[in-house]
Amino acid sequence: MRTLLQDLRYAGRLFRRAPGFALVALATLALGIGATTGVFSVVNGVLLQPLPYHDPAQLVAVQTSRTQARDDSMSAPDFLDFQARNHTLAAMAAYREDVFTLRARGVPIQADGALVTAEFFTLFGVRPLAGRFFGADDAKAGRALAVLSEGFWQREFGGDPGVVGRTLQLGGASYTVVGIAPASFAWPQERQIWALATRAAPEPPIATTEGYLTNRGMRYLDVVARLKPGVAPATARADLETIQTGLARLDPDEEAGRSVSVTSLQEQLTGDVRHVLLVLLAAVGVLLLIACINVAHLLLARATGRAREIGIRTALGASRTRLVRQLITESLLLSLAGGAAGLLMATWITAALVRLAPHSLPRLTDVHVDPRVAAFAVLISTATGLLFGLVPAWQVSKAGPSDALRAGDTRTGAGVASHRTANIMIVAQVGLSLVLLITAGLMGQSLLRLVDQDPGFHPEHVVSAQVFLPQTQYATAAAQTAFYERFLQRFASQPGAPPIAIAFPLPLGSGGSARASFQIQGQPEPPHGTRPVARMGIVSPGYFRVMGIPLQRGRGFTDAARDAPPRAVVINETLARRYFGGADPLGAHVDLGMGPDNGPPEWFTVVGVAGDVRTGSLRAAPEPELYLSYREFLLPFMTAVVRTDRDVGAVTSAVRTAVAAVDPNLPLGEVRTMPDVIAASVQQPRLRALVLGSFALLALVLATLGIYGLVSYSVATRTREFGIRVALGAAPGEIVGLVLGLGLKLLVAGAAVGVAGAWAVTRGLSGLLYGVTATDPLTYAVLAALLVAIGTVASYIPARRATRVDPMTALRSE
Amino acid sequence: MNAPAEALIKLDGITKVFYTDEVETHALAGVHLDIRKGEYVSIAGPSGCGKSTLLSILGLLDTPTDGRYFLNGRTVADLPPSERARIRNREIGFIFQSFNLIGDLTVFENVELPLTYRGMKSGERKQRVEAALERVGMAHRAKHLPSQLSGGQQQRVAVARAVAGEPLILLADEPTGNLDSRSGEAVMDLLRELHRAGATICMVTHDPRYARHAERAIHLFDGRVVEDMEMAVTE
Ligand SMILES: Nc1ncnc2c1ncn2[C@@H]1O[C@H](COP(=O)(O)OP(=O)(O)O)[C@@H](O)[C@H]1O
């Protein structure tokens, strides 16, 4: 015990005497452990932790798709057939996301919700926080019931338990609240209200005259299922494929060529972010590696300097175990302090990542600093510390104390071998940092190119506001159209009202999209199911003007109540180029398949060609797009766009006034400026660039510290040599050159390793890049040069110190 | 025997004071000294009397606290570091008690080092290094590392390094201090040969046997020259 105290005291004194060493080692450990633990905690929470539902491995998402068409949703009759005929599923539920309007605390509000079938909650196996969930008899009885999320219940009703049993007006219809879902239940993500479908399947989002329970062409449902115990997803898939084959015989138009996919719910949820998080994890792994290398190298460098001291101790009769214990104490002291600082850092980094993460990142509530992860990181760095802390003892026992004592004279003796190790470590470290830097550089460039991409409209001074209609209240297309017409009129009648239009979808917004297959009159009719598909934009007159989308030819829509037949359609440049070739599209007739099935075509006349717009994302090249007037075809999810110099607040209240004038119970949805909408659409690449950039910066700092440490150490052990050189007439510049050369050699070797590494690694990332190739020579060259330059500056400090070596003290030291 | 010529080195009231934490050490307390071209001077005195300090001031490794130092007729005070480096490189050759060869360089490279600093062409360097190694009898060891040589051999290499650049003066600080007597003799013979060939030598030693090799003996005590005598050289 007394020896331990003595060891500790001696270790403390050593660190105090070389505070630079102790600080660099501590900072390195803290950064390495902190960043790794932080990022891994996020990855763990989002990707690895099982979903917080009963037996989550048995939960799957069921989809059918024709690879060509992107309709992964299911129709109600398909769902009902699968539900009735399968042999492998314990339960199956369908749902559709919806937006509910209601009054809470006296004002109309909008809540994100879902319409679900009766099996939904029981399938997940969660317990209600209060009240109950839906049951089979509720559906049979056709009861209108709702479940609130815990967060929504707290926020809007102050957590009042009396809410259960109360009636809520959702979109003008009465629902009885039967229960509260706990915060841990989040399916689909970020829902506030779940309402029970009053028939066998939820009703579709758009008003329809046909029976949705029999129309296989109307695909709008998401389906989740629980596998029977012991059934694998592949088995269930085979089972459902058999049913699908039967459907294809029944209705070849809609069902032929469809395949079924059965995906684990976890994968379904995290599939989109998986790649990104794994890249992040790899990056942070590299960072930990660099940190460990740094600590190892610091300890090695010190070991070389201490070989003599340890030799003396051995000569004075210290036993090997005594020495080893001393060294272990020192390393442990360092590792534990570093670990503690690292954990502090980890909580901070985790919080920062959660705050930075896009809302779309699933399961953020499941993210917390995982104790096992932290333990792992501390273990790694402690092992590094121990391993390399013991090197001096090992060297001494190998070489014998007399060698170590002699070592101080002409050569650094035992230091030569560890010098080589240290050099390799620095080269590796510089290389790894460069890999990170280049990766981050490419991501950053992609982001810049992306933001620089012309969206096809002028976002400045445009404010958007969602104006969604509850279907219960606006059940028919006529009622919906009438609302939007009156809303536009009311807005325009306000004095000094700026130009306004409504549209679906909002370009680069997150509110979904619509597509239509079309057929151009006079062109050969393609075989069944292979009609070309175009994005569909639903807009009011003035939309192109408000958004600043140029009309290349022809005109936009007019304010006439309805264009007299033939009805008008505006196409975009890409569609004109791809499907009309050199011919003039103006005046051509297009069928959009909007008439009844197997009925005669309904012809629309092309009246204009609009400039291309990046509707879905800045990344994707413009697709063929068709615009229809909202009077021809309408979805009750329109967004108003206003071109104005006034601030968002003024626009918001003007829009709200116009809405309230038409329907005082209707809430206003999200209000955002178009530049904000665009910024949100590049949130993922921005986050990628930001996080990778910070890691690359950390790596750069660590590598610079490493270079600085090594060169400083080198200078310290070579004072005598520099003294001799000065005595022989070396000018200060020559000494500086010598030391810089030392660092430069390692830097250049490291840069070469880094370029090769980045070349190998970044090719796997080309899917995340935009407008820049994974092997962009400029990025590689500039970042390699930057790294070498910074490293050179870092070695300049010890180089200056070397010129100040007093040749007399250097030569005198025996 | 060389006829004494004009003063190559002239020291005028040189003092050196070291300031450490609490103590002022007066290592040199007013040294007056002339050394002429071609002279072989030995400096002796008890340990701590200032011999090494004097030599390092002569070799421009250190600056005096006070006094004037003329080298080859000009004052060397207030020269910029680069000019001092140039003088050390071209006009002064050092031989140290502990050899001070650079461990990572071969014998050849060690001898070549001062010539490299001079910016000499490699052909000429090679010639000079080979000649210098020949002179000290170490040509056959050119590719060896210092650690592969005995102490006496290392010191001969150090002598070769000091003379390769043909300096005005050779400064040797107890060159035999780390050597056994046989190797010491060999090194002293080497210095005497160099002197015969015209070299100016200033050597610190407290071994009276070696001091006799010189033609002039200076005795230092407490930082002062207390004796300065010309001697008949014993052959
Ligand atoms: N760098 C220094 N700092 C402080 N004192 C020094 C320094 N160098 C030499 N001295 C002191 O100056 C005196 C002369 O030293 P030195 O010239 O090395 O003596 P010698 O070589 O004759 O043995 C000694 O007392 C020594 O302790």
Ligand SMILES: [Mg+2]
């Ligand atoms: Mg001395």
